[in-house]
Amino acid sequence: MTATLQTRPTVAAPVVHDLPKLDPQQLRVEQCRTLDTPRRRYSLAARLLFVGMDLMYGRKRTLDKFRVLEIVARVPYQTWETVTYKQITKRHRRPLDIRRLWDRVLEFRTQQDNEQWHLLILAELVAREGKPATLRSKLWYDLLPRLIAFGYWHVAWLLYALKPTWSHRLNADFEDHAEHEYAQLVTEHPEWESTPYFSVVAEEYGTFDCLADLFRQIGHDERVHKQESEQHL
Ligand SMILES: [Fe+2]
Ligand SMILES: [Fe+2]
Numbered sequence: 001m002t003a004t005l006q007t008r009p010t011v012a013a014p015v016v017h018d019l020p021k022l023d024p025q026q027l028r029v030e031q032c033r034t035l036d037t038p039r040r041r042y043s044l045a046a047r048l049l050f051v052g053m054d055l056m057y058g059r060k061r062t063l064d065k066f067r068v069l070e071i072v073a074r075v076p077y078q079t080w081e082t083v084t085y086k087q088i089t090k091r092h093r094r095p096l097d098i099r100r101l102w103d104r105v106l107e108f109r110t111q112q113d114n115e116q117w118h119l120l121i122l123a124e125l126v127a128r129e130g131k132p133a134t135l136r137s138k139l140w141y142d143l144l145p146r147l148i149a150f151g152y153w154h155v156a157w158l159l160y161a162l163k164p165t166w167s168h169r170l171n172a173d174f175e176d177h178a179e180h181e182y183a184q185l186v187t188e189h190p191e192w193e194s195t196p197y198f199s200v201v202a203e204e205y206g207t208f209d210c211l212a213d214l215f216r217q218i219g220h221d222e223r224v225h226k227q228e229s230e231q232h233l
Pocket of ligand 1: 073
């Protein structure tokens with residue numbers, strides 16, 4: 001074992017600890033690129049998920065609906081991290097395996113933390129709309145997303161435990177869908193080009209000239225998430 005540890009192993013993919021932040025011009029270019037790129041051929045499971053979301057929350061793109069999507073978006077990364085830690089426990093006598101798995105955990109956590117920023121930003125924007133809380137909104141936008149996240153956690157965990165590529169494929173579809181939905185959302189709101197954006201709780205995510213640029217950046221993040229998952233296919 002000592003001989004194999006004389007040199008550091010080359011990991012398959014570089015570990016990304018942060019996602020790229022683009023300037024306003026780059027953001028516009030990348031939004032157009034997304035709109036010009038056809039969507040992935042979604043799996044049946046992904047299509048059922050998207051249709052289910054449309055049935056529950058409507059086809060209209062609203063901030064409320066995107067907040068629900070962001071609650072669900074973190075889930076696969078959480079399951080992958082959990083499963084990978086268990087694999088580390090199992091292979092604790094093999095340092096090279098531990099290193100490879102640890103790099104994977106860091107990658108998953110980076111994506112998960114990025115999704116957490118998205119959720120924080122959406123939660124703040126929705127709260128700013130100041131809609132009154134009704135019984136329906138509490139059921140639909142508080143309770144139901146938690147149930148969806150609970151169910152999705154088990155699906156993602158099971159897929160990853162059985163065959164990791166199945167879970168990565170489902171996530172790549174989910175992220176591709178999110179990337180396109182955010183790009184479309186920006187085109188539907190030309191007024192956002194001149195709406196200033198500021199945040200009290202998510203300042204560290206970045207500063208943007210306008211609300212449209214914020215959502216262009218989030219959409220680009222979703223593309224990076226998709227590409228990370230595609231690397232595992
Ligand atoms: Fe997201
Ligand atoms: Fe994402």
